[in-house]
Amino acid sequence: MNKSTITIRLMKVDDFDAVVRIDEKVLKVSRSEYYKLKFETAVQSPDHLPTSLVAEEKDGTVVGFVIGELYIGEYGITHEKATLDTIGVDPDYQHKGIGEQLINEFMDHVRALGVRKINTLVDENDSKLTHFFSANQFIPSKTINLERSL
């Protein structure tokens, strides 16, 4: 496989199993309930514009995905900020530029919808992911993520 055989397209409801499979391969735990909720919001909700994408091999195998959220609300007002919620590339296909391809297509897609800023949350101890986002021109935001233990 080389990068040019990969196509990026909008995520469909039918991609659910492939997304859950890739996530499970990456994290070694199944999070199908989590993705059920994510699909309801990002892929099926009329309050959100479709921004989530998958990377597909020539034979139709889904090998990566990015889930974005762009809330438009009941008046259809497009906000200038969108969220990049989750990104994942099948470990057998990593380090081939697919992650970068997904980010670039995601940026082009949401830019065309009027978005001017993308936010994402990353665990600072996840050096692979922080490095990946930094290599793709993400910088630390001015918003601090606060928490309180109970």
Ligand SMILES: CC(C)(COP(=O)(O)OP(=O)(O)OC[C@H]1O[C@@H](n2cnc3c(N)ncnc32)[C@H](O)[C@@H]1OP(=O)(O)O)[C@@H](O)C(=O)NCCC(=O)NCCS
């Ligand atoms: C972060 C992640 C999306 C990156 O995907 P990827 O397809 O490997 O990304 P890329 O190939 O674009 O870039 C990764 C690295 O490969 C390098 N690379 C790109 N093309 C390459 C090639 N042809 N040959 C060798 N290396 C290459 C890039 O330079 C980059 O290196 P760097 O990290 O040193 O900058 C992927 O590692 C992943 O899914 N991680 C888990 C994320 C996660 O926990 N998500 C939540 C659950 S799914």
